[in-house]
Amino acid sequence: MSAVIVSSTESHHAGPQVQERGQRAVFCGLTSIIWLHRRIQDAFFLVVGSRTCAHLIQSAAGVMIFAEPRFATAILGERDLAGMADCHEELDRVVSELIARRSGINRLFLVGSCPSEVIKLDLETAAAKLQAKHENKVRISSFSGSGIETTFTQGEDQCLKSTVAELPTLEAGKENLIVLGTVSDIVEDQFRRLFDELGITDVHFYPGRKAGDMPPIGPGTRLIAAQPFVGETARALIARGAVLIEAPFPLGAEGSKSWFEAIAEAYSRPDDLVQHVLELPYQRAKRAVSSHRSKLEGKRIHFLPDSQLEIPMARFLSEECGLAINEIGTPFHDQLVMRGELSRLAPEVPIVEGQDLDPALERVRESRPDLTVCGMGIANALESEGLRTKWSIELVFSPVQGFDQAGDLASLFAKPLVRESILEVGSWS
């Protein structure tokens, strides 16, 4: 294990910051396929991995399958792993069969895993060769979801980054806005209505609902992140000319208002128009959040590193719901996309980047917070010790962004606390 104190001058957060390295307990990047395949409705994800990889995505996504699934695993057998079989030939055959059978698929992602990484299978070259072979039928690219390289939300970043080079160039003199990171369709629709009212046109959501929704990019592109785990893609888009708008994430009434205000300011929209458009949804969101405040106020919450949503969630909970933040553990602390958040956190809140599982759990046990946000693998152990938990994966799967979801977001944290108080009353009576 190692822990490194990070100087606060390197960050926009004035408080204590530590980097930990040690045993991790986080899902791998393959997990991102679950929400990506729901979002990009004509994409197929072919994991090149082991039976373990197949079980992971099958069990995590199984409940959502109601039609032909758009993900599968090409399982590497012992002969492949021993280097006795030609994996490229096998992959070629599997992909050709898939494309022949699934005419509605317009984008194929080859997804690397721990086994494909260990045997050094070059999926990038394989994707380029397969692309040349199937040029007119489907776009093909690759990314890594391996647990050696990625934690679960990083899978999305890797996926999106793999398509940046294909984005067309924005014509000189034109402007557009890219909203980066998966949001649900319902959130996209709500955001589009507000952008229309603000007079902000040519807005692209990336990823879009269709694989062919590829936003043009260039110096006229403004970029805003809707998710905190897209830092590498943001850097790739900035390298192609996009200008990043600094803002907190659109979580809660205040976060959503500041997010839209930052975009409106970048577009020089008149103040009175912006206030007029945002006022109603903002007030509605505040009312929805405040209806849960009595269950949350004064409670202590602890974030263990998992989804990279930890910092913006902590900001929402402290700023709007009155919770005290014990500690924010986050697998990565990306200063680029997090700038708009850090100045709103109380300076004394400690941020721990990375993970060393045992000491991290010890700190939870010592401080016994009212609620711990953590991965599914850790939650049961803490619950058995009488500690209330919230699965962080729920925050990724649920539509939580924007004004209309602010109340639901607060209720996600209130529910386990309410459940506890019911249990307490039950056991007393």
Ligand code: SF4
């Ligand atoms: S990619 Fe690695 S961590 Fe993820 S399921 Fe496969 S073997 Fe496990």
